[in-house]
Amino acid sequence: MNADAIKVREIQVKSILSTSNLPVADYSVNPYVGCPHACKYCYASFMKRFTGHPEPWGTFLDVKYWPEIRNPGKYAGKQLFIGSVTDPYGPQEEVYKRTRALLEQLQGSGAEISIATKSDLVLRDLDLIKTFPHARVSWSVNTLDERFQADMDMAVSISRRLAAMKAFHEAGIRTTCFISPIFPGITDIPAIVEQAEDKCNLIWLENLNLRGSYKSVILEYINKRYPHLVPLYREIYQKGSRGYWEGLDAAIRQLAEKRGLPYLRNDDSMHRPFNEPPVIVNYFYHEQIKRSAMKKGALPNPPPPAAASSY
Incomplete structure (x- = not known):
């Protein structure tokens, strides 16, 4: 499956930040619903229960638009986990730039961000991410066998990660x-x-x-x-x-x-x-x-x- 085969729709949401019960974050942030990587083992597929999507997980993507974040300074010192149930740097991010919009709105807020991805598109935002205190970026790498990786997900190669x-x-x-x-x-x-x-x-x-x-x-x-x-x-x-x-x-x-x-x-x-x-x-x-x-x-x-x- 290529990026063009993904069913994409644009949606309006009231807020992009959700209070998190994860022990690693104060807020969970997901600029998209769904994930084009279509990992065969993806636990986040449970999200379909809340979105009403009949399509198989990995074949749809909702692009979120939210009101401008008000008073971003209130997130100073708070830990924001970006990508808990989606990859914020899937191929469509190159077009819609919702993750970049999020980072731009939060820049200078003092928020501490952690980004989880399987992509190298995140390199586009390296200079922007560097401005956040205590920023951290993680890549999933569970094999060096590119054939096995290709069997498991549609993300970029391990060497690129x-x-x-x-x-x-x-x-x-x-x-x-x-x-x-x-x-x-x-x-x-x-x-x-x-x-x-x-x-x-x-x-x-x-x-x-x-x-x-x-x-x-x-x-x-x-x-x-x-x-x-x-x-x-x-x-x-x-x-x-x-x-x-x-x-x-x-x-x-x-x-x-x-x-x-x-x-x-x-x-x-x-x-x-x-x-x-x-x-x-x-x-x-x-x-x-x-x-x-x-x-x-x-x-x-x-x-x-x-x-x-x-x-």
Whole structure:
């Protein structure tokens, strides 16, 4: 599917900022409804329940227009998460520029922005983003295999995402490599860390959590393209085993130690000197794994609640 195949409509909304219950933000900001990347694993597809769209997720996009933000200074020091259920830099942003309009309206407000994307179109706004205090931009990178990426989403290539990450990091803007979702037996975390560690301040890990309508889609894909992994996926997603994640946790801990990277349960990367090595933060730590690891003495204290996913 190309960008021209997306059904686009323009809509008026009362406000573009929504109070967020995410632990990582005070406000959630989404300049669009829907997302043209059409990720097969997209949790945000639940949004269809609230929009009335009969079309499949990934085939429609509502372009939001809102009244000029009044008194933007009231958002000084507030954390705004841009892109919780859409990509603010999908291909249509090049035409409609709603994300850029948002940034221009908030420029000088003192708001602290965090942007989640799979695009390199964000490079267009690098100079503008740089004017915001404590700005951070994250890219989803869960594979270095461009074929697998193309199977999973319609976003730009992994190489383009990494190049954009590097450009922002070199410009002094904090960046995140969001390794999510981690596909068991497919996502090569050590290889991604090696590629990203000199381009980011944070490496954020999250597991593939199959639920809703896309569970059958992913399992069917695994059966077709990776039949040797079917027993593993059955063990994890049908029998509920946490063994794979326990083993992966231990392996990542060893990887972090080998590469001299902090491996934590909470994100303190914003408080570290910019040029320090990136922090690896694990957000796939399920309750069952916590208890298991604590019994084994792997965790001195219970970790804090996990942060919410990117879009």
